[in-house]
Amino acid sequence: MRIAHSVFVASLFALILPLLQAADYQQTVLSVPPREKRVAIIGGGAAGTSAAYWLKNAFPATAKSGVRVSTTLYERNDYLGGRSTVIPIKDDPELGLFELGASIFIERNFNLANATKRFGLNLTGLTEELPFERGLGIWDGKDFLFEETGNKYWDMAKLLWRYGYSLIRFNNHLESIISRFADLVYHGKDDVSPFYEVDTALGQFGLETLLNETSSDYLEKRHGYSELFVRELIQTATRANYGQDVQLLHSFGALVSMAASGAWATEGGNYQIFEQFAYRSGAEIKLGSTVVSIHNTTEVDESGHYVKSYVVTTEDGVDAVYDAVLLASPMHLAGIDMPFPNAQHAPREYHTVHVTVIAGVIDPSYFGRTAETMPTLIVTTGDPLTSNFENGEQPFTTFGIHKYFDDSGESVVKMFSSKPMSESELDKLFTSRSWTYRKAWEAFPKLFPIVEAKEWPPVVLHGFDDDSNNGVLYVNAFESCISTMETETLASKNAIRILREQWCQDTSCVFFGDGWGDSM
Structure with a gap:
């Protein structure tokens, strides 16, 4: 399903630490160099693998100054790609591979389209x-x-x-919204703040009215499109993409479903995009590694300062300590024990x-x-x-x-x-x-409308406050607004921009821009 077209949301990230110099009686005293920042990413789908890639570009190992970052990517399955999964036809790979889930993306999905070009992947149509x-x-x-x-x-x-005229009028309406959205989302600016709450992003991108009422109310009552057009043509797209009818689905879901021009798939399976994101990130990749808990702890750094950190525990009982954890999987499906109040938010069905x-x-x-x-x-x-x-x-x-x-x-x-x-x-x-x-x-x-800001899941599950610039982020919080492969890569970019904003305040980080850097 998932006529996975979509355009959406932005994300940012940067990082650094200061080198202090003081001249006194012709002596130069250097501070103890800060230790490397450690990041855990949980989930090897679109959000997690792209987060690892953006992280590498935000904090490149080749940079002469700035924060050093090491990344570990945990994936409970023995493969990368998340819901982008293929199976061999008739259990015979010689007959071809068949996409089960996230099947397509569109030309205007800049991150996915750019990834296929940079990674040398071939594109194909929807059917042979x-x-x-x-x-x-x-x-x-x-x-x-x-x-x-x-x-x-x-x-x-x-x-x-x-x-009739509903078709022409709707196409113009859709184009204006998508163009405005693309301009706001696909920018190369480092001075645009990341969002720490879903509600903030909705305001930043002018999406409130598209998410607080049903598609049928928005299209038929607010904009006067004919019921025939909405219940037949638009509802066909929403059912094909999200399996949901227009009287239940919010209007942004309907608009995304209709943005179908230039639909493509990756020859051999879209999962290859996410494999490449992960492999090119330089992250340590732990396949078949199920995370069962995340809890906070306090460490003492080389300078004797107390630092808030996080212990990630896997099913086999192995602990590892990180400065930041990015949960890049639907929270209720991850099944991870987290003793944080924000992690107790009622999950989106x-x-x-x-x-x-x-x-x-x-x-x-x-x-x-x-x-x-x-x-x-x-x-x-x-x-x-x-x-x-x-x-x-x-x-x-x-x-x-x-x-x-x-x-x-x-x-x-x-x-x-x-x-x-x-x-x-x-x-x-x-x-x-x-x-x-x-x-x-x-x-x-289920993309039903949400009116109250408190109903959106939190982006920050713990930390990133006045006491600490470390913390735990829920990358998939934005999936409650819209669910596509492209918007997962945008949400992950936002998570990296949060890290960049938190860690680069006292040092100079490299320019992050659109996140792609010079990486190939």
Whole structure:
């Protein structure tokens, strides 16, 4: 799912320590050099791996002055990439790898697009070449309310005929918001303060009105778009991207879902982007290492000063001490014991996605179509267009054809659904199946509107106050606003900018800018 397009949020970071000199009777007295700062990153997905990379660029080991930083990246799985995961088709890597989760990004996702270029990764479209590729079909359980033909001019004419001026007006509205957002987020300035609270970021980027009301209220009531346009076309995008209908999803989620131009994936899997972030960061990477607790302690540094630090304990009982800890995983899924009041914040409820991947022969008659006229991607309608489904419940949210085998006539199809698909449902969709793969996961938050600032999860879980410039940050706090691979890299950049602001006050750090530096 996750037509993972999105544009969003900014982050910053810097670091340094002072070299004190005092001349007295022709003598120069140097202070004891400060010890190296130690950072733990917990989570090897988009947020954690990119944080390690930004950290390296904010505090490069080659810098002649500034703070020295060592980084340890903990990942409980034996692979990097988080929710960007691939599986071999039919358990055979020779048949190709198949993306299960975070499938695509868009041209305007600067960090991901830039990463693929810098890391030498090849881009690909959403599907391999198919014998018949007709695009999108919006299905209400009986009829296709709209379907593409593969002819872009005819398809645009059909869109305008069905949805009228709402389509043109919305495209202009969307472009203005995305352009403004990109200008604010993708900057190369070191004088822009990072955000320490989610609510601060929303104000900084003018997002409050996009997050405090539902998409249906914002689009239909506030801006006067037609119900037909919102409940069919926009809701198709929100269901495909977030599995949520417009009367539940906040309006920013709908706008992000519609920002689909120039969608790409990384050939072989998007996880490679995050592997490269991690490997190029110089961090010590601990795969298969589950963190079970984080607690604060006090150390004495080389100068005899008391320093607030944090003990990270793994499942095998190994302790390590750090100056800063970045939690780059959904807090409720991480299962880490943290005795900090801010860590007891009620978690944002996550949406469970059931992924079913099939290699089999599709029965197009289920949709009233032939093999030649089947849409490549079918998205079911949501509320209130559910009366044609049995018991008013859609069997799936999306049905996407991704690959075709000439020799067997089989297709590889990925389906997303809000509950497990039964064998009987699958038998109706396919005349035969040679391979079935299932996975359920809490893919992203339920993006319902939030009005009160206190409802957003905290960015600072502990520290970074008047008593200490060390602390614990929750990188994934921003995922409660919007969940994409790109915004995870932006949230991680913000975390690094917080460290930079905290640690560079008494020394000169290198210019951080957009975070990319000269790293390759």
